Amino acid sequence: MNKFKKVLLAASLSISFMIAPSVADAASYTVQKGDSFWTISNKYGVSLSGLLKTNNRTGSLLYAGETLSIPSSITNAEKELMARLVHAEAKGEPYAGKVAVATVILNRVDSSLFPNSVNGVIYERSAGGYYAFSPVQNGAINYTANAEAKRAVNEALAFRGQGAGSIYFYNPKTATSTWITSRKMTVTIGNHRFAK
CATH class of the missing domain: 3.10.350.10 (LysM domain)
Structure with a gap:
């Protein structure tokens, strides 16, 4: 093996060790x-x-x-962003509803139908240019999340990958889309219906 190939091999091995996560890095x-x-x-x-x-x-x-x-x-910044969305979307809803809203975000991240990051899911826009979540559209996501919303995000993360697989939620009293009502409902918590 010539000297150039040895240097290239050593460099790529060094880089892969720096990039590859291990249990020791946790x-x-x-x-x-x-x-x-x-x-x-x-x-x-x-x-x-x-x-x-x-x-x-x-x-x-x-x-x-x-x-x-x-x-x-997920990063602390992503947790904070999720908590702000949960706070804005589920204010006045029971704690279980807050956990369910956070779970919808995580289920979307894990679904091939949506962006594969928390930021991507929360800031996703429709073909018409509207945000997927109304608090992003109206600016309510910019308000500080309360402790309960933060706790709900942590609980949703702990349960990640479990549950009914909801990727949508809506309030049937205020929803204007008939398409959302065609989705298979998974559970109703407070004023929100969750669906997939």
């Missing part, structure tokens, strides 16, 4: 008495299944003092 957490995988996943805003998978676990047994690796999740 944050770590020392288990405290009374912790569960659920409380830890909710605290860090990561999916329960992701936490179990990252730590090669199939059961729920934990020991105080053991160290767990916390998988990477």
Whole structure:
């Protein structure tokens, strides 16, 4: 192998090690008495299944003092953006409705029908130029989210990948689109109907 190829191989291996995430790169957490995988996943805003998978676990047994690796999740800026949307969309709705709105955002990120990022989903525009979410259109997304909206986002992240797969929600009293009512309804929470 000539000298140029050796240098190129060494450089590409170095770059791949810097880019490829590993369990060692993940944050770590020392288990405290009374912790569960659920409380830890909710605290860090990561999916329960992701936490179990990252730590090669199939059961729920934990020991105080053991160290767990916390998988990477969405960024704090994305969590804040989601919380602001949840706050604006589900103000006055029950807590479960706030979690469901956050879940719709995550389900859209995971769906091939929508952009594959939180920012992309929240700021998506229709062919007519309108935003998918009215608080983006009217500016309400720019207001600070309350603690309950932030907690709802973390809970939705912990449950990510579970649930009924809702990718839409609407208020039947105010919805003007007949198309949305043709979607299969999954659940009604407060004033919102969720659908897929």
